[in-house]
Each structure stands twice: as structure tokens, then as C-alpha cells.
Amino acid sequence: MTDAILDSTRPAERSPDDRLRTDPERPEWPNIHAPDTHLIAADAGHSRSQLLRRLGRNPSFVAGAGLLLVIFAAAVSAPVLFPGDPLSMVARPLLWPGQDLAYALGTDSLGRDVAAGLMHGARVSLLIGLVATTIGVAVGTAVGAVAGCRGGRIDDILVRIIELFQTVPSFILLVVLVAIAQPSITTVTWAIGLVTWPTIARLVRAEFRVLREKEFVMAARSLGFSDSRIVIREILPNALPAIIVTTSVMVATAILMEAALSFLGLGDPNVVSWGSMIGSGRELIRTAWYLTALPGVVIVLTVLSLNLIGDGLTDVLNPRLSKE
Amino acid sequence: MTPLLDVRDLTICFPNATPVRNLSFGLAPAEALAIVGESGSGKSLTALALMRLLPGAARIASGRVRLDNDDLLALPEVEMRSRRGRDIAMIFQEPMTSLNPVLTIGRQIAEVLQLHRGLTKAQARREAAELLDLVRIPNPERCLDDHPHRLSGGMRQRVMIAIAAACRPKILIADEPTTALDVTIQAQVLELLDRLRRELSLSLLLITHDLGLVGQWADRVIVMYAGRKVEEASPGILFERPLHPYTRGLLAASPRLHDRLHYRSARLAEIPGNIASAATQAGCPFAPRCPDRLARCRTNVPDERDAASGRRVACHVDLTESSRGLHHDAALSY
Amino acid sequence: MTLLSVTDLKATYRVGAAPVHAVDGVSLDIAPGETVGLVGESGCGKSTLGKTILRLVEPSAGRIAFDGVDLTTLPERRLRAYRRRLQMIFQDPFASLNPRQTIGDILLAPLNVHRVGSRPDRRRRVSAILSQVGLPEDAVARYPHEFSGGQRQRIGIARALILGPDLIICDEPVSALDLSVQAQILNLLADIKRDLKLSLLFISHDLSVVRYLSDRVLVMYLGRIVETGSHEQIWKTPRHPYTRALIDAVPDPARRRYAAPLPGDLPDPRNVAEGCRFQPRCPLATELCTRQAPELRVTSTGHQVACHHAEMTAAPSAA
Numbered sequence: 022m023t024d025a026i027l028d029s030t031r032p033a034e035r036s037p038d039d040r041l042r043t044d045p046e047r048p049e050w051p052n053i054h055a056p057d058t059h060l061i062a063a064d065a066g067h068s069r070s071q072l073l074r075r076l077g078r079n080p081s082f083v084a085g086a087g088l089l090l091v092i093f094a095a096a097v098s099a100p101v102l103f104p105g106d107p108l109s110m111v112a113r114p115l116l117w118p119g120q121d122l123a124y125a126l127g128t129d130s131l132g133r134d135v136a137a138g139l140m141h142g143a144r145v146s147l148l149i150g151l152v153a154t155t156i157g158v159a160v161g162t163a164v165g166a167v168a169g170c171r172g173g174r175i176d177d178i179l180v181r182i183i184e185l186f187q188t189v190p191s192f193i194l195l196v197v198l199v200a201i202a203q204p205s206i207t208t209v210t211w212a213i214g215l216v217t218w219p220t221i222a223r224l225v226r227a228e229f230r231v232l233r234e235k236e237f238v239m240a241a242r243s244l245g246f247s248d249s250r251i252v253i254r255e256i257l258p259n260a261l262p263a264i265i266v267t268t269s270v271m272v273a274t275a276i277l278m279e280a281a282l283s284f285l286g287l288g289d290p291n292v293v294s295w296g297s298m299i300g301s302g303r304e305l306i307r308t309a310w311y312l313t314a315l316p317g318v319v320i321v322l323t324v325l326s327l328n329l330i331g332d333g334l335t336d337v338l339n340p341r342l343s344k345e
Numbered sequence: 346m347t348p349l350l351d352v353r354d355l356t357i358c359f360p361n362a363t364p365v366r367n368l369s370f371g372l373a374p375a376e377a378l379a380i381v382g383e384s385g386s387g388k389s390l391t392a393l394a395l396m397r398l399l400p401g402a403a404r405i406a407s408g409r410v411r412l413d414n415d416d417l418l419a420l421p422e423v424e425m426r427s428r429r430g431r432d433i434a435m436i437f438q439e440p441m442t443s444l445n446p447v448l449t450i451g452r453q454i455a456e457v458l459q460l461h462r463g464l465t466k467a468q469a470r471r472e473a474a475e476l477l478d479l480v481r482i483p484n485p486e487r488c489l490d491d492h493p494h495r496l497s498g499g500m501r502q503r504v505m506i507a508i509a510a511a512c513r514p515k516i517l518i519a520d521e522p523t524t525a526l527d528v529t530i531q532a533q534v535l536e537l538l539d540r541l542r543r544e545l546s547l548s549l550l551l552i553t554h555d556l557g558l559v560g561q562w563a564d565r566v567i568v569m570y571a572g573r574k575v576e577e578a579s580p581g582i583l584f585e586r587p588l589h590p591y592t593r594g595l596l597a598a599s600p601r602l603h604d605r606l607h608y609r610s611a612r613l614a615e616i617p618g619n620i621a622s623a624a625t626q627a628g629c630p631f632a633p634r635c636p637d638r639l640a641r642c643r644t645n646v647p648d649e650r651d652a653a654s655g656r657r658v659a660c661h662v663d664l665t666e667s668s669r670g671l672h673h674d675a676a677l678s679y
Numbered sequence: 680m681t682l683l684s685v686t687d688l689k690a691t692y693r694v695g696a697a698p699v700h701a702v703d704g705v706s707l708d709i710a711p712g713e714t715v716g717l718v719g720e721s722g723c724g725k726s727t728l729g730k731t732i733l734r735l736v737e738p739s740a741g742r743i744a745f746d747g748v749d750l751t752t753l754p755e756r757r758l759r760a761y762r763r764r765l766q767m768i769f770q771d772p773f774a775s776l777n778p779r780q781t782i783g784d785i786l787l788a789p790l791n792v793h794r795v796g797s798r799p800d801r802r803r804r805v806s807a808i809l810s811q812v813g814l815p816e817d818a819v820a821r822y823p824h825e826f827s828g829g830q831r832q833r834i835g836i837a838r839a840l841i842l843g844p845d846l847i848i849c850d851e852p853v854s855a856l857d858l859s860v861q862a863q864i865l866n867l868l869a870d871i872k873r874d875l876k877l878s879l880l881f882i883s884h885d886l887s888v889v890r891y892l893s894d895r896v897l898v899m900y901l902g903r904i905v906e907t908g909s910h911e912q913i914w915k916t917p918r919h920p921y922t923r924a925l926i927d928a929v930p931d932p933a934r935r936r937y938a939a940p941l942p943g944d945l946p947d948p949r950n951v952a953e954g955c956r957f958q959p960r961c962p963l964a965t966e967l968c969t970r971q972a973p974e975l976r977v978t979s980t981g982h983q984v985a986c987h988h989a990e991m992t993a994a995p996s997a998a
Contacts, residue, residue: 528886615862
């Protein structure tokens with residue numbers, strides 16, 4: 022009998038039904054299940070190399086990552102390609118793109134180089150987007166995890182706090198926070214982090230509440246594992262796919278928020294940002310529309326790349342979710 | 346008697362597998378036929394194929410399903426749609442997911458009646474109440490206005506049966522109808538199905554993994570393994586003297602059928618390995634797990650043939666009828 | 680001598696505002712090396728009882744004594760030492776294994792947490808357990824989804840065994856498995872129980888499985904034990920009408936087209952009948968049953984039953 026078991030554990034020897042179950046084209050069919058079949062998970066393979074391979078084959082992810090990489094390269098190479106302050110006047114104002122090849126994307130009403138502005142602006146946008154999201158995810162995960170695991174009174178209190186944040190429109194809250202704290206890169210980053218954490222907190226709480234009741238968590242408790250170990254080793258890795266997917270979209274939101282703040286003139290006045298470029302160009306939109314269009318396109322492309330990455334990650338990390 | 350439903354050489358394919366192969370059987374009017382098998386045997390897909398409701402990538406590669414004088418597989422989809430519910434109806438394992446949670450029970454039954462029998466709203470409601478009474482739901486009038494979540498699992502399955510019986514079908518396919526239910530409720534539902542079979546003279550195709558249930562309620566049993574029929578017999582003969590090694594193994598492994606077995610004195614007979622081993626098998630799908638296998642079992646698929654006591658079996662081995670007790674004793678090697 | 684002694688245990692959970700007594704005053708003893716079967720239908724509280732004994736669900740009243748120590752009042756930190764000796768096997772072999780850990784991780788983690796032996800010791804222990812439950816040694820590097828249902832249940836059993844427990848609570852360990860695989864797992868449980876001299880609390884809705892694997896059987900209905908006795912007593916001379924109904928409801932090829940289904944539906948645990956809880960479905964119910972809840976009492980056949988009319992069921996079962 023042992024032989025047969027040895028035989029049948031070879032992955033190549035899955036039953037016909039097993040292979041059907043991993044067929045991505047097959048719809049959810051709730052009614053065919055005999056006792057043994059219905060729970061075989063559709064996600065094949067959790068090992069890192071397999072995940073990477075599947076990401077590499079996902080068109081959304083590849084397109085999004087490629088685009089983001091270009092923007093990232095622009096941000097990194099900005100000081101080399103455009104040394105000097107992008108806010109300083111370098112040429113005649115309102116040069117159109119292509120008019121003077123030294124300033125390929127033209128200059129604005131104060132004679133600042135648009136190309137330099139876009140590249141340096143990428144630094145600010147990406148920096149704020151990533152750091153603010155890190156803050157939001159860290160706070161949100163911590164709050165969500167505590168609420169989801171502890172339950173009871175603590176959960177009630179934390180949920181009220183989350184709701185409090187979510188009832189106030191987040192952008193208005195952001196404006197108030199920045200207005201109080203004097204705009205600078207640091208304060209803008211913190212403020213964005215502080216208004217976005219409830220999204221993650223809600224998600225993590227919901228995930229944890231579901232996972233907490235799973236039998237493998239019960240099993241961990243029955244084996245005498247400590248609470249922190251259960252959270253870190255058992256629950257968190259299973260909640261991670263959802264967190265990662267949401268994070269990619271949150272970076273996009275943070276970049277949009279920063280742009281909107283700068284557009285309103287509430288960004289850091291000492292750095293150039295895509296939002297502030299649109300803001301200063303908007304009065305000339307009839308005569309020099311490229312001043313708003315170029316940074317606008319760059320923002321759209323950045324947000325698009327992050328959303329594509331999010332879609333790709335959803336497909337690969339949550340095969341069940343994406344099928345629905 | 347010519348069968349009401351005649352299935353010939355039914356083969357179901359997925360792009361990379363063949364879960365049902367060359368399956369043939371007939372179903373007589375008012376007969377209760379059971380298809381038994383474990384998960385992966387293809388029994389549920391067979392049921393869905395008869396309804397032409399196969400999921401996504403699955404398709405019927407070959408075969409014929411004759412009901413009265415029509416080949417169901419050749420009918421245009423529009424025509425088939427009107428046959429579903431009217432000629433063949435089906436109930437599923439999960440009474441929880443088979444009902445629409447936002448519509449009242451009355452609406453869901455009436456919908457079928459209006460669609461297939463062209464009744465008016467008021468007629469349909471009256472008829473729906475009668476159907477609920479037929480399936481012995483207490484207070485049918487009140488139940489009509491309830492939503493599914495107010496009913497227990499057993500009651501929901503009764504509602505599903507009422508919907509299936511609404512158009513007086515000739516054939517009712519019940520796919521694991523009681524697997525999700527508790528034992529005392531299971532007995533009620535099976536008793537109900539059998540009563541409908543008699544009173545409405547409908548043919549019952551019972552798909553199940555539960556051997557005991559088959560023995561109690563079916564007139565004829567088909568045992569399936571990895572997409573093929575391995576044995577067909579009346580339950581009395583099958584349980585007394587199983588022929589195919591798989592059937593014998595299953596009966597011996599079932600603690601239900603061995604009243605006196607206790608773990609301190611005897612082991613249950615095991616069928617070694619699992620059904621996954623059939624996938625890479627060129628010959629008989631059961632060969633890797635079979636205690637009696639011959640050399641050719643690994644290479645040639647056995648044909649179905651007639652055997653003693655009017656049954657059919659697909660096995661190369663020259664089978665002699667063994668009582669299940671005998672087979673079982675052989676396994677008591679402690 | 681008893682290994683586990685549960686006295687008047689209660690577990691309550693809330694549905695909205697209404698408290699539901701999932702376990703309502705259950706007492707039971709398990710001796711070393713004994714297998715006790717616990718049968719009941721869904722919602723009767725059998726699973727909650729199992730989890731409450733392990734304090735995975737907190738009891739609201741009663742006492743759980745394990746090897747003389749009262750576990751009910753023990754703080755979680757000190758309870759952890761006892762968790763090694765009390766283990767559980769879960770129903771669903773798919774949900775009970777963390778999908779993101781390899782089998783090696785799953786089996787090593789308990790040894791690491793409880794600091795059992797040295798690193799090489801732990802590895803050796805894992806391979807020994809794997810071979811004991813009939814799995815190949817190279818399973819350690821694989822993930823749960825690479826295994827079939829029966830094999831995953833073997834992994835679940837290996838995890839329960841790894842710390843060398845005295846008592847394992849098996850919560851429907853075979854009900855998600857196919858018949859041919861079910862026999863393998865039942866035999867495996869019988870083998871390890873005998874080899875390791877374990878006690879088992881075997882929870883199942885399937886009377887025939889419980890009868891095969893139990894020395895003593897408890898029948899539970901709506902949070903209470905309604906009958907207990909040896910497996911033979913319960914099977915041959917059931918005294919509680921509910922036990923009788925459960926036995927009659929087991930499909931049996933010998934009873935062609937006959938079932939005497941127990942009338943009525945599974946009761947709503949939020950809305951328990953006055954008096955005897957089984958009385959609304961009971962064929963023997965009298966006015967007395969609606970007034971007074973019967974206590975467990977010893978019958979002439981030597982087993983305990985909670986029924987006012989136990990003597991009336993003395994006639995042999997219809998089978």
C-alpha cells in the first residue's frame with residue numbers, strides 16, 4: 022500500500038479531475054462536488070520562482086512594470102541629465118516643444134525647462150507615493166491586524182476610529198492637515214499616509230477575521246503557538262496577496278493626491294512637482310496647452326502603470342478572486 | 346421493455362482529459378437507477394451531460410442520448426432549453442446555493458410554471474402551494490412568501506424537489522441530493538423522492554457516493570470508476586455477491602455494511618492508493634489498485650460483458666462470485 | 680482512572696443579542712487508551728464541545744480536568760504546556776493546513792515552538808512521523824495543495840502526533856473523504872492509537888464509523904448528552920428514541936425502500952423546546968416530557984440515558 026501512496030504523490034500523476042480543477046478557463050461550478058473534490062485550491066504553486074514566472078507571463082503586469090521602470094529611470098537619472106535646480110530660469114519663456122532642441126519639451130512662462138521639471142517631478146511623485154503608502158500600509162496593517170485578531174471591545178473602538186476617518190472626505194482632511202502643518206515634502210508625505218491608512222486597515226481587518234476562523238489557525242492554537250507567531254507566521258502570509266494588490270493601487274492614489282495638493286498650491290514650494298506644473302500652467306491653457314498636457318500625460322501614465330501592476334498581481338496572487 | 350432514456354457510448358472531454366468514456370446505460374419508466382462512484386469517477390459530469398449543462402471547457406466528444414425518439418445531443422439549444430424542466434429535471438447537492446436568495450420561494454416555483462406551462466400568475470401561485478404540499482412542507486401557503494434563508498437545508502431541498510417536479514418531468518436526476526443533509530433529514534428526503542417516483546411515475550437517476558443509500562433505494566446500480574462503468578447489477582445481487590474487484594473493495598471498506606466489525610478485533614479492508622493513479626493508466630483504470638490484476642490489465646482496457654445473474658461487468662479477470670464476507674476476511678491480517 | 684474529566688461544561692456564543700448554548704452541561708470521562716465516540720447531527724454542539732475541551736472555544740461554565748489539572752482556570756501561558764498532550768485532527772483536510780507552508784514547516788513548527796530536542800533531532804522526528812502515517816519522506820519540501828484529500832488528512836494526523844500527545848480529539852476526520860480512502864484513514868487511526876496507547880475522542884455524524892472505532896459512545900442532541908454506553912449497547916439496545924432514529928436513518932440495503940424518517944426538522948438552537956429538547960420530534964413524547972427535562976440515568980442494560988420513557992424503547996430495532 023505504501024508503494025501506491027508513493028506513486029500517487031507524484032504531481033504529474035494528478036487525476037483527470039485534478040487537472041480540470043486547475044484549468045483557468047473553467048467557470049466556478051458550485052454544484053459538481055463529491056465530498057473529496059470541492060476544496061482543491063485552484064492556485065497551483067506558491068514557490069517564489071513559480072510566482073515570478075507567472076508574473077512574467079502576465080501581460081498587464083509586464084506592461085505596467087515596464088512603464089513604471091521607465092518613470093523610475095527618469096527619476097533616478099534626473100540629477101545627471103538635468104543638473105541644477107529645475108525651478109531656475111534657463112531660457113526664454115514659453116518656448117514650444119521642439120522649438121529649441123536644447124529644451125526639447127519647451128519652457129514655461131518663467132522660462133523653466135519643462136523636461137527638467139518632469140524628470141525631477143518624477144522623483145518627488147515617486148518618493149511621496151512610496152513613502153506615504155509605506156506609512157499608510159504599516160499603520161493600516163497594524164490597526165487592522167489588532168482589530169481583526171482581538172475582536173470584542175478593542176475591535177469596536179478601532180472600527181469606530183476607521184469609520185471616523187472614512188466619513189470625512191479624505192482629500193479635504195488632507196488639505197486641512199497640510200494647511201495646519203506647513204507644506205513640505207515631509208508633512209505632505211505624512212499627511213497622505215495618515216489619510217490612506219483606513220483603506221488598508223479595513224482590508225486587513227476583514228482578511229484577518231476570516232483567516233482567524235480557519236482550521237489551520239485553530240490547529241496552530243491547539244499546538245500552543247503564541248499569538249504573535251500565529252499572526253506573523255500563519256495569518257499574515259495568507260493575507261499578504263490582498264495587501265500587496267491594494268498597495269499598488271494606493272501608490273497611485275498617493276501620487277494623485279500629491280499632484281492635486283500641488284495643483285492647489287499646497288505642495289512643497291521648494292520642489293517641482295507634476296501637480297504644481299499643471300497648476301502654474303493652467304492659466305495659459307489656451308495659448309500654451311502643452312504646459313498642462315505634458316505633466317498630465319505623465320501622471321496618467323504613472324497611475325496607469327501602477328493600476329496595470331495591480332491587475333497583474335490580482336491575476337497571479339488571487340486566482341480565485343480574479344475569476345469571479 | 347424499451348428504455349425511456351437510452352445512453353450510448355457517451356464520452357466527455359476536457360481539453361486535456363477524458364473524465365467519462367464510452368458510458369452506456371438505459372433508464373426504464375418509473376425506474377430508480379443509481380450511479381455510484383467516488384469523486385473523480387465522472388458521475389456528476391454524466392448527469393450534467395444528460396442535461397447538456399456541462400461546465401465551460403467540457404464537451405461531449407461522442408455518444409447518443411435518446412429520450413423517447415429524440416437524440417437530446419442533436420437538438421438545437423433552444424429546443425433543449427424547453428426540454429429541461431419539462432422532460433428532464435435535476436436537483437443538486439447544495440440546496441443552499443441552488444435557490445436564488447433574493448426571491449421568495451413562491452416566485453421561484455411560479456416562474457418555472459409560468460415559463461413551461463404558461464400558467465397565469467394566480468394559477469401558478471395556487472399550483473406552487475400544491476407542489477409544496479406534495480413535497481410535505483408544512484404550511485405551504487406561508488412558505489410561498491418566505492425567502493430561502495428562512496428555511497433549513499432539508500426544507501430547501503424539498504423546495505428544489507418541488508421546483509423539479511413542477512412540470513411533471515419524465516426523468517428526475519438527483520445529484521448527491523442528501524450529501525449536505527443530516528442523516529435523519531436524509532431519510533426524509535429519500536423517502537420523498539421515492540414517493541414521487543411512484544406517484545408521478547417518474548424515472549429517478551440517483552447520483553451518489555453512498556453505497557448504503559443505493560442498496561436501500563435503487564432498482565439498479567451502475568458502479569463507475571475513473572470515468573468508466575465497471576459493474577452494473579441489481580442492488581441485492583451486487584451487495585450479496587459483488588464481482589468487480591473495485592466493487593468488492595468498496596463494499597469491504599464500508600463500515601456500514603459490516604455490523605460486527607470493531608477496530609479492536611478487525612481492520613477495515615482497504616483499497617490501496619487513490620483514484621489519481623488512473624490518470625496515467627493505459628489499460629484498466631483500476632489496475633494500479635487492483636489486488637487481482639493480470640499482466641494485460643496494464644495494457645488493455647477490459648470491455649463490458651455479461652456476467653452471471655444478469656449483470657454486466659468490465660474486467661479481464663475470470664471472476665467468480667465471491668460473497669463480500671469472504672473477501673473481507675482476506676483483509677484481516679493484523 | 681481517568682485521563683480527561685469534563686464536568687457540567689457549558690459553552691455559549693451569541694447570535695445577535697440571543698445567547699445560544701451550543702454545549703449545555705456536558706459531563707464525560709475518558710480513560711487512558713480509551714476511544715470515546717461522540718455522535719450527533721449538525722448543530723448539536725459536538726464540534727464546539729471538542730474545541731471547548733481544548734479551550735479553542737472558551738467555556739462559560741464547568742470544569743475540564745486533564746490528568747488531574749484543572750485546565751479551565753489555567754492562564755493561556757501555562758495552558759501551552761498542556762497543549763502538547765492534547766491534540767486535534769480537523770475535519771477539512773484542505774482548510775486545516777496552511778497553504779503557504781511546506782509540510783516540513785508545518786511539522787517542524789510545533790517542535791520549534793516547544794523547543795523539543797536539537798535541530799537534527801527535530802528533523803529525524805519529522806521523518807519518523809511521516810513514515811508512521813504512510814507518507815513519503817520527500818513530502819517535507821512540498822506544499823499541501825500537491826496532495827490528495829486522504830494524504831492531507833495523513834499530514835493532519837502527523838501534525839497532531841508530532842508532540843507526542845496523550846489524547847487526540849478527532850473532529851469528523853473522515854467525513855470529507857471518499858469511501859476507499861476513509862477506510863485507510865480509519866485503519867491508520869486505529870493503528871496509531873494502538874501503537875502509541877493514545878486516547879481518542881472521535882467526533883462524527885456517522886454512526887457506523889463511530890461504532891467501528893469506539894469503545895464507548897456518547898449521543899448528543901442540542902447541546903446535551905442524551906445517551907451513553909458501550910458501542911454494543913448503543914448499537915444493539917439503543918434506549919433513547921433519538922439514538923434509535925439515528926440508527927434507523929443509516930441507509931441499509933437490508934431495508935429495501937423502507938425508512939421510518941424521524942419527523943420534523945433539525946431544531947433551531949436559539950429556540951429550544953421546554954422540558955425535554957427532543958420532545959417536539961419524539962414519537963414517545965408525553966405531557967411529562969413537555970414539563971420536565973429528563974436527567975441522565977442508568978438503565979437496566981447498564982448504560983445511561985436521558986429519557987422519561989427509556990423502558991418503552993426496549994423492543995429491538997426494526998432492522
